[in-house]
Amino acid sequence: MVSLQNIAYSYRRGKPVLDGLSLTLAPGRIYGLLGRNGTGKSTLLYQMAGLLFPQSGSCTVFGFTPMRREPAFLQQVYVVPEAFVLPDLSSGAYIRLNAPFYPTFDHALCSSILQQFGIGEAGRLNRLSHGQQKQFQIAFAIATGAKLLLLDEPTNGLDIPSKQQFRKVVAGSLRNDQVMVISTHQVRDLDSLIDDVLILDQGRIVLQAPVSRITERLVFRKVKERAESGKPLYAEEALGGFAVIARNTTDESSRLDMELLFNAALSGETSILPILQD
Structure with a gap:
């Protein structure tokens, strides 16, 4: 279970981005996190991942406190950020180097998803199109088997067929012990995929409800x-x-x-x- 209680966070003493935010997420569900641009969706994801620390309030993820960044916690969380840079490596080399950090990494599943996306395991990652790089990140994320998967604007850069394939892959991959949070402002991309709707506004969750x-x-x-x-x-x-x-x-x-x-x-x-x- 993921629990955030009265989280507050602001940048450089500015207006709070998160202001007394409370949220509880249950395993086995896909959450769609919706909000206007700049309302703090990414900030909320990074709080759960331990990349940003709450200035007040508490956050626990499957019994861990993310801000402590314990190795056992880091093995159970994976973030696909909106913006990223992939190295000058083949996909196979990247997987060989990074998969060992995740004890439950499923090589067969990763290969299967890459095949479904039509990009295989060949070629240099930094030479792929932005959409293909995003697909690779999504495939790797799902294959880690991490209990908390955080996807920030995962459909940005994907064409219409790729978005359909993304929904198909995600819908068929989540285990009962995993939580997936998909942040987006392209709300139509999550139709028929998510289990619960989260709407963030004015630093708080104004709506949390199952579909x-x-x-x-x-x-x-x-x-x-x-x-x-x-x-x-x-x-x-x-x-x-x-x-x-x-x-x-x-x-x-x-x-x-x-x-x-x-x-x-x-x-x-x-x-x-x-x-x-x-």
Whole structure:
């Protein structure tokens, strides 16, 4: 389990990026961390990874305190950052050098994912396209078997077929003892992939809810006229009409619209958030 309690963090005595943030993550689930650019998504990931230290509050990850950076902890966490530089090595050489740091590294799984991405294990990493480098990082991350996988904007630089392959690989790879957090502002890239939605705003998690609860309590529709949904909780103009969120009073089945939910949660329309609380 991952637990953050009343975390506060700011850069150079500026406005707090994280301000009394509390969050609990359970194994066996994929969390989608959503937020505007600059709201602290990466900062939150780095707190969990022990790359940044809380200025107040506490953080524990599977019984470890990340800021202590104990070897046993570092073997159980892997971060795929948004920006990175890969060395002038072949993929095979990189794996041989870095896999030993992760006792549960699965070479066969890594090879399989690389094959699925269509990049194999040949060639110099620094000569691959940005998208291919990102795919290599994702394959290596999953193959580590780390209990906490933190992916920061993993779909940036991927084309549409690669994004589809990414979702397929991730959905089929998570074990019951692992936690995966995927941070993104491209919310549509996480549709049908995640188990829980996390929305970060103003230094705090303003929404944490399983997708199952969201679609049980809310219904997402596209209508020609806003009045067709009576008094929706939230509505915005869309191609050919309106996209609306309404209270689900008839057990209607609808697909979660992540972008619409995100916009609603940050619009000041507070009526949606209490409906999704336990």
